[in-house]
Amino acid sequence: MPYINYDKQEIAFKIVYFGPGMSGKTTNLIKIHEILDPQKCSEMVVLDTEEERTLFFDFLPFDLGSICGFSVRFNMYTVPGQVQYEASRKLILDGADGVVFVADSHPSKREENLLSYQMMTENFVSHGFDPVTYPLVLQFNKRDLDQVMNISEMNASLNKGGHKTFEAVALKGQGVIETIKEVSKQIVTRFEI
Numbered sequence: 001m002p003y004i005n006y007d008k009q010e011i012a013f014k015i016v017y018f019g020p021g022m023s024g025k026t027t028n029l030i031k032i033h034e035i036l037d038p039q040k041c042s043e044m045v046v047l048d049t050e051e052e053r054t055l056f057f058d059f060l061p062f063d064l065g066s067i068c069g070f071s072v073r074f075n076m077y078t079v080p081g082q083v084q085y086e087a088s089r090k091l092i093l094d095g096a097d098g099v100v101f102v103a104d105s106h107p108s109k110r111e112e113n114l115l116s117y118q119m120m121t122e123n124f125v126s127h128g129f130d131p132v133t134y135p136l137v138l139q140f141n142k143r144d145l146d147q148v149m150n151i152s153e154m155n156a157s158l159n160k161g162g163h164k165t166f167e168a169v170a171l172k173g174q175g176v177i178e179t180i181k182e183v184s185k186q187i188v189t190r191f192e193i
């Protein structure tokens with residue numbers, strides 16, 4: 001559910017970047033932060049955990065403007081990928097309006113991707129999200145690696161729901177904006193005041 005501030009005439013949506021550890025979630029957010037107009041993008045907050053970076057920041061998207069006079073803001077989060085952080089993943093998904101699943105295209109990551117995807121779907125169920133209508137975009141990242149899985153293979157394994165997918169090289173900013181645009185669009189389209 002978005003957070004609506006009637007005094008400020010602002011709607012805040014929550015987007016979560018989900019996926020196995022090291023698939024490129026943090027890199028996506030860093031690139032979005034770099035690409036977006038700094039005036040529309042607040043400071044990025046990086047929370048350090050022992051093994052991994054987790055972070056969030058929020059920004060005002062360029063092209064969405066306003067819905068019924070309310071300005072639209074997105075708060076974006078990444079989740080730690082490691083299995084032992086299951087509790088924090090649950091917490092971060094709480095109240096999420098949409099999710100980007102970032103998969104690693106390297107063939108050695110097939111199982112990790114699948115495990116993380118299954119964990120996400122289980123969390124959707126426990127949060128009461130409808131898996132069919134819930135805003136979800138898949139990003140097949142690290143397409144620049146020497147060895148990558150076929151897109152059809154990745155779809156067969158991770159995308160039985162037929163969600164929109166994007167190929168990306170997050171490190172170079174490729175596919176990053178396309179991904180966030182699609183999930184924002186799905187979120188806003190679904191939302192009615």
Ligand SMILES: Nc1nc2c(ncn2[C@@H]2O[C@H](COP(=O)(O)OP(=O)(O)O)[C@@H](O)[C@H]2O)c(=O)[nH]1
Pocket residue numbers: 019020021022023024025026027028052053078081141142143144145168169170171172
């Ligand atoms: N080759 C390649 N490496 C990437 C890409 N995106 C991210 N990485 C690297 O993968 C590692 C993990 O990235 P990070 O964003 O921290 O992953 P996270 O654990 O999902 O947040 C880092 O060394 C990144 O530089 C990519 O598109 N291609």
Ligand SMILES: [Mg+2]
Pocket residue numbers: 025026027052053054055078079080
């Ligand atoms: Mg990270």
